[in-house]
Amino acid sequence: MISNKIENIIVKFLTNQASASELTALELWIQDSENKALFDEFVKINYAIEYNMKEFDSHKIISKLSEAFAREKKERKLKKLRKVIYYSAAAVVLGILTMGYFYRTSFFQQPAVVPVIVNNTINKGTDKAILTLEDGSVVTLEKDKVYKKDNVVSNGKELVYNKNQGKSELVYNYLTIPRGGQFQIKLADGTKVWLNSESKLKFPVAFAEGSVREVELIYGEAFFDVSPSSEHKGAKFKVLNKNQEVEVLGTEFNIKAYKDEDKIYTTLVEGKVAVSGFNSKKYMVPNQQTIINLKNGAMTINPIDAYNEVLWTKGIFSFKSKNLKEIMTVMSRWYDVQVVFQNAELEKVKFNGVLSKNDNIKEILTIIKKTNFINDYEIKDQKIIIK
Structure with missing residues (x-):
């Protein structure tokens, strides 16, 4: 079985994001014949095109990987290394995605069509968001743009609220991520939230001490790394949505609840949560996903590769x-x-x-x-x- 650490490095290698130290770790790991077989199977199952993979040549992929390692050792220069890994990884991904193409076109010749x-x-998306303050004023947050006010600061990628002061009166802010955007936020209790494109989160500037900590994902997709209740006098954490409620004690999970979709997906990475909606309630363990069908109110729970579901937070x-x-x-x-x-x-x-x-x-x-x-x-x- 491949550990999450090695799986993460393999994915980074295939997407041209692995560092030199990560490549070295992967090189040492893949020298074992059993691990090489695991690498082969992992890439074949997870990252080959399902309908097109009539043939799968693992030797070519591992050969590309070996070439990258060999060149790293030979050149010993980071700039050159990055260039080597870029082209090797690109060749691997393109090879995986196009093997089926060459298989098919060897039988069916078609004229090339220029798009x-x-x-x-x-343009590709970037770090950007709109912060709506308690007085209704709006602040535009952008990549590399610094914002500071009272108890909150942003570096253009993440919004950070000062440590919870235990105020009794709840004051709410909103963070809206437009299409083509993404942003992170650290709430006053230490909970971290990654927000995907076209999402909106309602949250208190500070949480009331001893009370349930509540935020609302109004729409969109968000990954939560919740500060444990043990650090907040046992106070639970809840994520509300108009169609469901997720209750946690301290965990990592993902919620996808877009306005234009008829299902809500909740995926648990670590810990334990209870999902409630439409008079149903289910308890989840890691690598499970609940799906609420908004058309009929049905709730199902299925096994899933949670790691794969939250890779969007890693780019x-x-x-x-x-x-x-x-x-x-x-x-x-x-x-x-x-x-x-x-x-x-x-x-x-x-x-x-x-x-x-x-x-x-x-x-x-x-x-x-x-x-x-x-x-x-x-x-x-x-x-x-x-x-």
Whole structure:
């Protein structure tokens, strides 16, 4: 079984984010034949395209990895190392994502089609948010922009509130993440929250001492690393939403509750939580996910790879058995674009893949196009048309 630490390094390697020390650790680990087999299986299962992988050549992937290590030892210079790892990792990911393409086109030759790109102004997402204070005033938070006022400070990536002063009167602020944005916040009790694109959180400036600590995820997606109740005189922590309530004692979990989706997903990474909604209540353990169907109120609980579900907080898109519509929904929020499918059947095509949130949208679309399941794409202003 692969440890979370090694799994994290493998994912970083595949997305061109592994440091020199991490690569060294991976090199030592993969020298063991059993570990090499685990590496082979992990990449094959998690990061190959599900429908296209008729063949899987693990030797090529491990060869690329070996080349990167060999060049690291030879050059011993960080700049050169980063360049080597960049091209090696890119080759590995592209190889994984396009093997099925070459398999298919060896039988079905098709003329190359050049994508139509008109006035392409699509940019990747960045750190940005809107802070609404208790008096209704609005503060724009942006990458590399410092903000300070009273008990709160921001470095352009994270908003930090001073340690809880135990005030009896609750005063609320709101943090809104627009499409194409992301941001982090450290609440007054020490709880850390990562907010994804198109999300909104309501929270108190300070929590009342001894009372239940409550915040509200009004909509969107957020990952919570909750300060334990033992540090707050036993006070529980709750995350409210108009359709559910999550109660915790100290844990890490993810909630996805977007306005335009008919399901709410709660994924537990560590600890224990109780999820309530529509007259149902379920207790979760790590690597479980509850799904509330907003159409009929049904609540289900399923086993899941929680680590894979929260990779977005580390700057990684991880898609495991996701259809193209789900993938494009995620992309539309991060790149702030509209996606249209000319053929509705394409929405159902499923993929496994891992990509960096720093990738250009054209690079991602080109990779998908090489799978041979879409014929073409067109970019026009802030709209992507899948053909």
